[in-house]
Amino acid sequence: MTGLIKSLFSKKSKDKESKRNSTKALQADAPIILKRDAHNVSRKSISKNALKVLYRLNDAGYHAYLVGGGVRDILLGLQPKDFDVATDATPEEIYKLFRNCRLIGRRFRLAHILFGREVIEVATFRAGHETSVLPNKKGNKNDHARTSDHGMLVRDNVYGSMCDDAFRRDFTVNALYYTVKDFSVVDYTQGLRDLAERKLRLIGDPEARYTEDPVRILRAIRLSCKLNLDIESKTSAPIKSLAPLLEHVSPARLWDESNKMLLAGHAESTWNSLCEHQVAQFLFPQTISSLNNSNEPIIAQDFLSFITTALKNTDKRIANQQPVTPAFLFAVFLWLPQQQLAAKLKAKGIPPYEANQKAASKVMTIQCQSVGIPKRFSMIAKEIWALQHRLSNLRKKSVESLIANQRFRAAYDFLCLRAGNDESLSKLANWWTEYQEVDTQGKLKLLKEAQGNTPQKRTRKPRKKKAVKRAK
Ligand code: ATP
Numbered sequence: 001m002t003g004l005i006k007s008l009f010s011k012k013s014k015d016k017e018s019k020r021n022s023t024k025a026l027q028a029d030a031p032i033i034l035k036r037d038a039h040n041v042s043r044k045s046i047s048k049n050a051l052k053v054l055y056r057l058n059d060a061g062y063h064a065y066l067v068g069g070g071v072r073d074i075l076l077g078l079q080p081k082d083f084d085v086a087t088d089a090t091p092e093e094i095y096k097l098f099r100n101c102r103l104i105g106r107r108f109r110l111a112h113i114l115f116g117r118e119v120i121e122v123a124t125f126r127a128g129h130e131t132s133v134l135p136n137k138k139g140n141k142n143d144h145a146r147t148s149d150h151g152m153l154v155r156d157n158v159y160g161s162m163c164d165d166a167f168r169r170d171f172t173v174n175a176l177y178y179t180v181k182d183f184s185v186v187d188y189t190q191g192l193r194d195l196a197e198r199k200l201r202l203i204g205d206p207e208a209r210y211t212e213d214p215v216r217i218l219r220a221i222r223l224s225c226k227l228n229l230d231i232e233s234k235t236s237a238p239i240k241s242l243a244p245l246l247e248h249v250s251p252a253r254l255w256d257e258s259n260k261m262l263l264a265g266h267a268e269s270t271w272n273s274l275c276e277h278q279v280a281q282f283l284f285p286q287t288i289s290s291l292n293n294s295n296e297p298i299i300a301q302d303f304l305s306f307i308t309t310a311l312k313n314t315d316k317r318i319a320n321q322q323p324v325t326p327a328f329l330f331a332v333f334l335w336l337p338q339q340q341l342a343a344k345l346k347a348k349g350i351p352p353y354e355a356n357q358k359a360a361s362k363v364m365t366i367q368c369q370s371v372g373i374p375k376r377f378s379m380i381a382k383e384i385w386a387l388q389h390r391l392s393n394l395r396k397k398s399v400e401s402l403i404a405n406q407r408f409r410a411a412y413d414f415l416c417l418r419a420g421n422d423e424s425l426s427k428l429a430n431w432w433t434e435y436q437e438v439d440t441q442g443k444l445k446l447l448k449e450a451q452g453n454t455p456q457k458r459t460r461k462p463r464k465k466k467a468v469k470r471a472k
């Protein structure tokens, strides 16, 4: 299909080249409309629930389009992750049409139409905040759109036309609209051509668009890796210098974005791209500082391959439809910082157990200032760390209780990852692998062998009680 789009655009591409870089020139253009037989978006590739939403809105007299990743991914021959709808109905009007509707969001007011586990996100056409067509009752546009001291858009509820809506989206390939009225694809921003050329291009002035919303930096990196698109040069140029703006984004939003980056099956390439664009330090500051520690280059190198292997494994698991948890990956990212801090505390005379606990809490607290890991995940990461120590205790009682621990599997996987090129850790990891595979007799044999190799626990003689002189 991309071939079809390509042939359509190759003729016109040269004369439009000069206009491409100017948003104003683009905005003045009428949209390109691909009729149903000129593209591969068909109702078969769209979820039934998304179609229901589109038809219901149309039947009630509103315009409604499938937009964003749904259209983009189908055009690329991929299976969309979710379906987003854009319409001229306001959130309140949408709410009246669907019993299963929830209105959400402050920054963007959106309607979620819930169909069991599937959520169809329906957004009212919006304008860039300078082009509001719907001022509030007092005629004050600022009530709908507001920016922070750093130029970030903190409220963006200015409704607009479909064309306005296209130009306020992030990338040209994300601003393609599909309608079930005549099954055409509508393109205001030359997204079809960029798709055919496999280019990810921000709409408008890249610096202004990143400043307005620095998360677009992460979206550029994530989408280019996920879709195998090149970030167009003007879109990639300001990334490095504007990445510090990510410090002003809420940790909760960065948590959501990090999850999308790490759990979409392209974690390794996304991590590499985050590092290349010098963005990673604003998400994982402690990890990057451990990796950049020039005093211990070998440790840093081992840590990098530890991270890379974990990301590779995650991508493989996702490809095989096995479950993954972000807790494991954060345990990986923060392992060396936690170990280094624990070592410092131990050097100050704090007992090992306490030092490890303190270091784990401190490292998590610092991490949560950039990417806000919810407690239920940070707890799991800390448990994985705490179990590493227990995994080296091969006494029967300890082994049996560890195997029954609900974090055993994650802790064991973590140990295997740590083993890397380390001979003694590999031996330990192999012992646990074998232990899980053999029958009861085999288990007893392994425990016995391990006992032989483990120094016996010192059993203290009970202290002699001092004879207590009876009070006369
Ligand atoms: P995917 O769902 O596959 O991760 P997507 O592009 O659909 O990718 P969503 O987060 O579902 O991502 O967003 C839907 C659409 O909303 C995008 O395609 C884009 O048009 C618009 N959008 C999302 N985030 C932004 C943003 N930060 N700035 C401007 N437009 C955005």
Ligand code: MG
Residues within 6 Å of the ligand: 068, 069, 070, 081, 082, 083, 084
């Ligand atoms: Mg989407």
